[in-house]
Amino acid sequence: MSKLKLLPACLSAAALAGVCLFSVATAPGNVFAQSLPTLGDTEREDLSPLMERKLGEQIMQSIRVDPDYLDDGPVLEYLNKLGNSLLATRPEARGEAIYNFEFFAVRDPVLNAFALPGGFIGMHSGLILAAQTESELASVMGHEIGHVAQRHIARMIGSQGRDALIPLAALILAALAAKSSPDAAMALAMGGQGVAIQRQLNFSRDAEREADRVGFQILRDAGYDTSGMVAFFGRLQASTRNYNDTAPAYLRSHPLTTERIADIQARQVDQRYKQHVDGLDFFLIQARVRVLQDVGTQGLIDTAVIFDQQLKGQREIDKITARYGLAFIAYLQHDYAKADTLLKEVIKQVQQNPKYKNVFKETSAFADLSIDIKIANKQPDLAVKEAEEAMQLLPLSRGIAQQYAEALLAAKREEDAARFLRDQVQLYRQEPSLYKLLAKAYSAQGKQALEHMSLAESYALNGALPAAIQQLDIARRSPDAQYYDQAVIDAREREWKEKRKQEVEDEKKRK
Structure with missing residues (x-):
């Protein structure tokens, strides 16, 4: 370095x-x-x-x-x-x-x-x-x-x-x-x-x-x-x-x-030894991070070599995480059939081990990858079904909730997606990705004002206030903007312009 x-x-x-x-x-x-x-x-x-x-x-x-x-x-x-x-x-x-x-x-x-x-x-x-x-x-x-x-x-x-x-x-x-x-x-x-x-x-x-x-x-x-x-x-x-x-x-x-x-x-010295048994989720997350550390073409190839070597080991945990990592790599390489096969193999291996019976309630790693594969492989109905099942097991998983919305959009169920996402943005007001998905749902429905209002919220949460204010202006001029929409747009515009004014003043002080 x-x-x-x-x-x-x-x-x-x-x-x-x-x-x-x-x-x-x-x-x-x-x-x-x-x-x-x-x-x-x-x-x-x-x-x-x-x-x-x-x-x-x-x-x-x-x-x-x-x-x-x-x-x-x-x-x-x-x-x-x-x-x-x-x-x-x-x-x-x-x-x-x-x-x-x-x-x-x-x-x-x-x-x-x-x-x-x-x-x-x-x-x-x-x-x-x-x-x-x-x-x-x-x-x-x-x-x-x-x-x-x-x-x-x-x-x-x-x-x-x-x-x-x-x-x-x-x-x-x-x-x-x-x-x-x-x-x-x-x-x-x-x-x-x-x-x-x-x-x-x-x-x-x-x-x-x-x-x-x-x-x-x-x-x-x-x-x-x-x-x-x-x-x-x-x-x-x-x-x-x-x-x-x-x-x-x-x-x-x-x-x-x-x-x-x-x-x-x-x-x-005065502490009694306390053994902590690591869960499977720790090793699965390490496998994901190893893949995500370098997602370039050569990086994925090099990481696959590491997992191939790991498969030759004796520990079952190493074999599970290696297969999972290889499935993730196959997904990122757009080989969805291989990714699906490898993931099903590792899930079966985990299900057969009583030690890991609760793992599907503890980590979203398996469900997340499976849903992504289904969406990418143009199987949106299966993706929706898997996401619904995963949300039952992992009700607090925000990642699975977002994937559910993505699956609904892929299945052309825009109204269901919009309804679900409206509830989500009320629960998690600080997540720009949810507003971006909501904008996509409104766009598919032809609701222009709501689309640009949602995009504005997404940009604002990402700190791009000028872009957010521009989206509000587009929303205001949309032919389907209602009276209530205009009132929300006006309030948001005043708030963000004042905030932007303060940002500009702060930038001047720094120079």
Whole structure:
């Protein structure tokens, strides 16, 4: 990896979480029992919980439209299920604002994870694949939850003033821009470097100590194997040997040392060993992430070789995940007959093992791929039926719900799709993909005003306010626009124009 690419990738995590995962050790203690003092008035004015969440949402708007954001239903559902299971044991980690945490993944081979303001936690695909057990993955999540729970970002920005908001956002965007344009990444990152970066790195030492304590407690109380934290940190330590003297200064001065690992081991002395049995969903998601990490032609070929080798192993779990991965690859290569055959084989294998009898209620990985294959293979009626069955087993799966709408549209059942999607956007008002599907349903019905109003909502949620306002103008001039539609359009236009005006003013201040 080049110095140029490494710089923004690690600085983004360091700045936004107050840390990369590579840093110093900490002393034992109970962070929740020995909590930090309440932030002073000055810091709370600089970044209140509400402002912290708003900043996080603004950054996420840019991340979600980046091609390296893994917008994959089963992956997102798994990460959020795992993350929320950790939070369930420590609800106080949500803070006084009771943050609704969101866990997501980005395509990046570097072993890393990062916390954004307001409860958004990103996991690199490389880290997900490097975890050998679910406890190891959970240990990293717990660590990042600790950063949010202790409001490290708010405290850091409170000590620097409001101007710190700009370099923070620039740095996380630089991490994603590095994939497609290193020059652009450097330009983004340069605005946030200098004295501010040094202050952030100095702060990160204490932040790491606190996040370690919180993460360990969360991992323990949620029933995971705390030795997973030691094992994973050990591999992170080994990964630092890949960096040379040209690595960023913070990586050289804040290594993941044996001291930190020894500290976690010290915490385990009085802990009774607790074995955590990994579910099949953990390994299935790893297989999906392995495929999604490189969906180029050669990338899929190389990944198929890995799965072919895995099939030759002795462990049944390896054979199951290998067949599943190969089915997913066949689907992405448009070989739907092969994908369907492989998927049916692996589903049959799973059904025959009593150990996995509940897996279809625990993960959407099988149903998601099967429905996608049916839609792509122009079998929409079968796709609708499978989606309906999957929703019975997984009523909270938003990915399956979206696939159901897609299947209805493929089956030319536009009215049913529109009715279903109207209910969905009421439940999940912040999901642009639902509004985009609703616009497609209205378009198929010839309802022009409603189509463009739905597109406007989708664009606005993605942060494209000028495009959203333009769609409202088209909707207003549509021949089928009703009086109520016009009233909604006028209200939305006033709201978004005011918001856009504020954005422009903020942009001027940054220059």
